[in-house]
Amino acid sequence: MAGFDNAKGMGDDIAVRADNISKKFLLGRRSTSLKDRLTGINDRNREEFWAFENVSVEVPKGSMLGVIGRNGSGKSTFLRALCGVYRPTIGEVHVRGRITALLELGAGFHGELTGRENVYMNGAVVGLDRDYMDSVMDQIIEMADIGSFVDAPIETYSSGMRARLGFAVSVQMQPEILLADEITAVGDIAFKEHGIRRMNELREAGATIIQVSHNLTMLEKNCDQVLWLHHGKTRRLGDPEEVIEEYREQSNVDRSGRMIGATVPVTPQQKARQRKQAEIAETLAAEDRNSSWFTRIRLFGPDRGDPVAGLPARIKVKVRPDHDVVAPSIQIRVLAKGGRPTGFGFDSGPLDAAMLAEPIEATVESLGLAAGRFNLRVDLLSAGTVVATRHKRVVVEAPDLSNGAFAAMPARWGIASTTSSG
Numbered sequence: 001m002a003g004f005d006n007a008k009g010m011g012d013d014i015a016v017r018a019d020n021i022s023k024k025f026l027l028g029r030r031s032t033s034l035k036d037r038l039t040g041i042n043d044r045n046r047e048e049f050w051a052f053e054n055v056s057v058e059v060p061k062g063s064m065l066g067v068i069g070r071n072g073s074g075k076s077t078f079l080r081a082l083c084g085v086y087r088p089t090i091g092e093v094h095v096r097g098r099i100t101a102l103l104e105l106g107a108g109f110h111g112e113l114t115g116r117e118n119v120y121m122n123g124a125v126v127g128l129d130r131d132y133m134d135s136v137m138d139q140i141i142e143m144a145d146i147g148s149f150v151d152a153p154i155e156t157y158s159s160g161m162r163a164r165l166g167f168a169v170s171v172q173m174q175p176e177i178l179l180a181d182e183i184t185a186v187g188d189i190a191f192k193e194h195g196i197r198r199m200n201e202l203r204e205a206g207a208t209i210i211q212v213s214h215n216l217t218m219l220e221k222n223c224d225q226v227l228w229l230h231h232g233k234t235r236r237l238g239d240p241e242e243v244i245e246e247y248r249e250q251s252n253v254d255r256s257g258r259m260i261g262a263t264v265p266v267t268p269q270q271k272a273r274q275r276k277q278a279e280i281a282e283t284l285a286a287e288d289r290n291s292s293w294f295t296r297i298r299l300f301g302p303d304r305g306d307p308v309a310g311l312p313a314r315i316k317v318k319v320r321p322d323h324d325v326v327a328p329s330i331q332i333r334v335l336a337k338g339g340r341p342t343g344f345g346f347d348s349g350p351l352d353a354a355m356l357a358e359p360i361e362a363t364v365e366s367l368g369l370a371a372g373r374f375n376l377r378v379d380l381l382s383a384g385t386v387v388a389t390r391h392k393r394v395v396v397e398a399p400d401l402s403n404g405a406f407a408a409m410p411a412r413w414g415i416a417s418t419t420s421s422g
Contacts (some may be wrong), residue, residue, distance in 0.1 A: 013357065014096065015177055015208035016059040021091030023051045023074075023081055051077040052232040054091075059225075061096075064199075066219035066240060068247055069229035075212045076181050078229065079103065081178050082210065092420060096177030097208065099205045099242060100126070111155035115146060115165055117362055118345035122169050124305055136172040143168040143194055164191060171198050178202060180211045186381040196222065200304050221305050223320070226295050239296070241393070280339050281393075284375060290388035293321050296359060297378055297392040306397045310409075313367040315346060317378060318359040325382035330360060335375040335391075344368065 027047045052074030067075050080086045080092055083101040091119045108125075109118045119140055123133040129159060141150050144165040146157070154162065171178070178199070196218055203209055213219055219226060226243040228235040236243050285291075298320035299307050307313040317330055333345040346362060373395055380388040 006020075012096075013060050014058050015061045015063075016057075016065075016083065016096045016210065017095075018055055018057050019094070020056050021056050021081060021088040021093060022053040022055070022077075023086055024089040025049045025051060030091075035111075050232055052081075053228060053302055055227075055229070055234050056091075057227055059208055061208055062203060062206050063224040064203055064211065064222055066223035066226040067210065067212045067229065068216065068226060069217065069235075070215070070242065072234040073229040077213050079179055079181050079210065091153055095177060098126075099177045099179060100170055100173050100175035101420070102170050102178070102180040105226060109154045109162060109166070112153055114153055115144075115150040115157070118165075119150075121168055123173070123257060126173050128173065140165070140168045142189075143171075143198070145191065167195060173204060175202065175207055178210070180209065182213055184298060197303070205273050216244050216248065217341055221300070241332075280337070280375075282341055284335075284377075284391040286393060287377075288389050290322070290380075290391035291384070292302045292382065293388040294390040297376065297390065299376065299394045301397075306395050307367050307369075308397045308399050309369055309371045310366055310399055313364040315362040315364065316359050317361075319380055319388070321355055321356065321380065321388065324334060325356070325380070325387060326397075327383050328356060329381045329384075331379045331380075331381065332375045333377040334369065335377055336373065337373040337393075339375060342369075367396065369396050371396050 025048075027049050035059065049222075055078060057065065067076050067078065070148075077086065079101075080103065081088050083094075083099050083103075084093075085101070085103070108122060113121065116137070119137065120130060120133050123130075141147070144150075144161070144167075146161050146165060149157065149161065157165070180199075199209055199211075200222060211219070211223075223240045225238060226240045227237045228243050228247055233254055236246060251421055294317065296316060297318045300316075301307045302312055302314075315332065319330070319333075321328075328351050330348040330351070331345065332347075334342045336342055348360065348362065351360070372395065376392045378390050378392060379386045
């Protein structure tokens with residue numbers, strides 16, 4: 001039975017679950033004949049179109065799911081099914097929490113009311129009092145970058161101003177579950193960066209985010225998992241880096257996510273490097289054991305982007321063992337891009353087994369790695385024995401070297417000894 005309900009049969013750690021959902025539309029002209037309507041001929045003569053079929057996904061609380069795919073692959077329709085705009089033709093959607101949907105930014109505004117009046121009206125609709133809206137009004141105006149236009153009627157706004165105000169209002173609505181459709185496609189670079197930063201702040205506060213976007217780099221850096229829809233069907237669901245890398249290869253897109261033209265000729269040197277990289281990946285993968293237990297491995301900088309050499313960084317590992325583990329611990333070895341040990345790594349030490357129900361995170365005060373590409377070997381130990389292993393590729397960026405800046409390495413300074421040979 002198709003449907004949309006709250007928290008039915010869901011674990012406490014799951015915010016949204018789609019169980020094998022599909023959505024069908026009927027295409028073609030609808031007859032106005034009363035006879036056709038009463039006999040059902042009206043619908044029988046129309047063509048069926050399945051926007052998406054048999055899609056299943058679980059989104060844990062506080063995580064971010066990215067949804068990717070070519071235009072027409074069913075992404076936006078799938079998002080609307082998750083928030084209840086469309087009722088699935090087949091399957092069920094279960095949610096735990098209050099949903100805020102950013103499907104068409106600014107679509108709920110009244111043209112004759114001012115921007116400020118629309119902000120208050122939107123807050124009242126979701127049950128937020130005027131005192132709260134007063135407290136966030138300045139933040140909304142600043143983020144929307146509309147200045148004194150906040151007291152002008154919405155009908156005088158450009159489409160970009162309406163979209164920016166719609167997003168700024170929505171992210172201040174204390175959403176528990178935020179569903180967003182291409183919200184980073186509007187505004188200038190500063191607005192997009194502010195929007196991404198605000199969504200990460202919401203997630204850090206415990207909100208669950210599901211976002212449809214063509215901005216692959218943003219999804220790769222910020223999502224916990226990515227769903228790839230292809231012609232309305234699930235092509236792949238899993239680790240953002242792995243899913244997006246395959247999507248780029250299959251869809252012929254560049255690193256920014258834009259479609260590119262004809263295949264660029266590959267030089268013999270490039271082919272040799274690609275073969276070498278494939279051999280290394282295959283060798284490391286052969287050492288993996290119960291790798292599916294690791295649902296998330298991430299090394300990132302303070303802004304959730306790629307880590308930067310010499311700057312603070314964070315490591316997040318999410319593991320779901322298939323059986324009980326005793327005195328678990330996590331060890332991470334840093335390997336050079338060729339797979340050779342660097343001698344560096346991280347060791348969590350003994351953990352409480354109950355901690356594995358949540359992501360394990362470590363803070364690194366200063367990342368002691370040079371800029372470049374590395375492989376992480378992540379081991380889960382039970383009573384000191386390795387029970388699961390997974391390798392993960394990471395990129396470490398160089399620090400900002402503008403204006404002669406450099407990352408200073410720790411050293412003790414003093415007066416040189418006169419007996420020193422140097």
